[in-house]
Amino acid sequence: MAEAGAHLTSTAVGEQPSIFEVLAQESLMEAVKPALRHAVKVLAESNPSRFAFLWRHFDELYLLLDLVLQNHFLSHCAASFSENFYGLKRMPAGRGLPVGLGLRGTSHWRSLVLLCLVPYLRAKLEGTLARQRDEEDFSIRLSQSRIQRLYRAAVAAYPYVSSAWQVVVFCQRLLFVFGVSRTHDPLLWLARVRLARLTAKDVRDMELRSSGTGNPAQGSPLRRAWWLLSQAARGVAVSLSTSLSLGVFFLQFLEWWYSSDNQGAVKALTSLPAPPPPPLHLCRQGGGDGRPGPDPRSCPLCHRTRSNAAVLSTSGFVFCYRCIYTYVKANRRCPLSGFPSEPQHLIKIYSPES
Template sequence: MAEAGAHLTSTAANEQPSIFEVLAQESLMEAVRPALRHAIKVLAESNPSRFGFLWRSFDELYLLLDLLLQNHFLFHCSASFSENFYGLKRVPGGLRLPVSLGLRRTSRWRSLVLLCLVPYLRAKLEATLARQRDEEDFSIKLAQTRSQRLYRATVAAYPYVSSAWQAWIFCQQLLFVFGVTRTHSPLLWLANVRLARLNAQDIRDMERKSSINNNPADGSPLQRAWSLMSQAARGVAVSLSTSLSLGVFFLQFLEWWYSSDNQSTVKTLTSLPAPPPPLHLQQDHGTDARPGADSRSCPLCRRLRTNATVLSTSGFVFCYRCIFTYVKANRCCPVIGYPSELQHLVKIYEPDS
């Protein structure tokens, strides 16, 4: 009995991942999203007419990509992409030792929802609240309706809700370190699963399952077509996961390179004085006699600017009312099409204003 108990204890200790492993796999996906977002932004700025829709619909496209990727790994590896990358798997949250690879359908779908939809909804909520705060800063304060007061109460309460959620995560991780609980994240607790290390039997099971799925089953033409479609979908998912595995460290490097701390250092090392405007543009402007060619006219309304505001992403100056309405509706510069937000509007004070 003592030998059996020692064997179970050693097996549980070997299967239980450390806090460093679970935090590393979480930081992996947290670094992929902002790095991929910056790559899409650079692509959209290089050609707004062709790739601008990628930037405007980035959240939805990333959600679709995340759903396909996580569903593939949950079905074939019983783990998310980052968990499988670090040699982990998801097992039922009970106290029994995991004996085989695989999740029940309810646990798999619950894990998929919590892995993909919860971060998407949180990102959309934070973006909406940030945009509404910017609009309030730039708008005139009027009498508030009941819905507006309810919204302001929601905005005021969100930081406390977010702080409570982060405190719950910290307490869960602290209990996981001391062995009080077997899950380090509230999302795993809600999905009723926990993390464990992959073993040799799990790897053999995954290889056998992959070999079985690669052989089309004999049957009706409809079954063969469905098998071929399934293999094509698996091939796309495998190629996508392989490319992400190879490029994940490059994406992490991008996320670090374009961080605020690193960018301040780069700007101090590479900052150069602004060159003067080209002379031929000044000459052309001096000989241009077209109506509306005055440098003080708004590019949108073609009239003399009122309450001049510059769009920092492009440098063009507009009327505040014109550019505020346009950027709020289209989220890009009306002249060159660069992706822009309301926080890029800067009020300027001209000598004659």
Template sequence: MAEAGAHLTSSTGSEQPSIFEVLAQESLMDAVKPALRHAVKVLAESNPSCFGFLWRRFDELYLLLDVLLQNHFLLNCSASFSENFYGLKRVSGGRGLPVRLGLPRKTRWRSLLLLCLVPYLRAKLEATLARQREEEDFSIRLAQSRSQRLYRAAVAAYPYVNSAWQAWIFCQQLLFVFGAVRTHNPLLWLARVRLARLTERDIRDMELNTSRSSSPTGTSTLQRMWWLTSQAMKGVAISLSTSLSMGVFFLQFLDWWYSSDNQATVKTLTSLPAPPPPRHLEMADSEERDRTRCPLCRRLRVNATALSTSGFVFCYRCIYTYVKANHCCPLTGFPTELQHLIKIYSPET
């Protein structure tokens, strides 16, 4: 996938990516989840019986898909999906170590844990704290037990902890820009890896690994079953990555379309005053503008009857005769039959 991207920058002299590349790959996955969440919400609202469980278990299902996707790319490309999309790879964090494709098993599992589980736990924590804040806003609860007091203290301390974490990320990125550190994100530092650009040799190694994995190794039944399982998981991961690669720009468009700024613009446009009715429907004089008169006989309506096709009200005898002869509304021309006549009962009757 990386070799097919127009943004591949491995031809540059330095192996270390720029701050624009690393921030772009981070924003890619940040835009995918909200847009995918909105797509699932639309499906759930259109057909709750079939797609309601997708909305209720969206975080867990997204975590499962994310684990499959990221594990496939970490295993075959030594990078996450977004990093590989921008022509990057993960290498060991030491300065003197060779920059080769492939991660040790412990490093790969550590990267997978920080890539998938940490965002999931953070989203769950923020959702729980948001519900707690709503309960605190609409009710008064005195903390009586020790666990309740600790929970309230955690809710109060989370904004400060989150601010400290964001400040750490900002300082790390600032130091990365000036070359003082080799990782732009604390999660990469915790995983003991850093980002580097893909080279032509890395691309050839990935193609060679793909060709080698196309045939089973070993002759035992257990080995063949393991190979079939791994191939199935690989197929799922490749399908996910391909669909995400093709739909990533569409998902980013959805994320922009349903953003608060754009929705404010749409609301402003849709809140404009309605245009006046067509002039040919306006009455010519004050007598005709009287809504108690029949548009056909120009007299006070007798036995008022409405047309369900247009909404206009006539005398029953007038509109019955006209519709039976012409099969249309006399004012709008809409096709109308006798079954479209609706009797209007006044309070006096």
């Protein structure tokens, strides 16, 4: 870990890091989530019946994982995982120096919420915005209540709010570079903390904290249960941090590999297998009792002749556009093959007569 050698270059207590260090630690966590998302997607595509729920609830599972990891590092290192990896710590934003390594209760919980909950809400809002754009592009008008219309208007205003936020972040970082501001990110200012480099004393304090945790053998059952839960969470966090520390280069390589410039090669390597034909295709020629089979022009969902036909690119099956759009939006998978699917995987089919 980088904090082990922090004292070799940092002698002043509370020394402010450079802009390159704070941006590097931000890019580390930004590389972790896309890599994990791709790994979950590969699992879901290889075995939809067993791992599809991981893909459907990826944001919530990642939030839980992030909460455990960040809470461990904030409690023991007074920093997030990426900040600790780069030899940084969080300290109160006041001018005075802290007594020791650690964050007070209010600063700890503010930091945890802003580190985990804000990115989760932003990701969910951006996903909703993408679905709203799909509805606008394909002129889908589903019935909406007044609350849903207000929500739609709020989502439509999100791009302007996001642009304004990016301007605020840029100005904050510019002030940080010129030494006017002590924080490079408005979220740190909201948490009322700032970043500083770790010192040799901080490293010794972290080692003492790790070795000084005992088992409360004497205590109430509730206290023992809470201790066991904390130890389990700490074990998970330590394992995750060790794995992530060893795989930082690999994660950043994955981020580059699956960037937009390499998507052509990636799609060729990770193309989905051909799905098995559904039962309705097996009896198109009619049953042994002389009854005619299903109409090949019918929609597998509504069982009527297809209207405004569309193909789901993840499986290749054709449906009514409205039927498959509504189903995929609600279930995030193909109704026949079970492959994970999104509304943007729909392709409209135009007949020569149209």
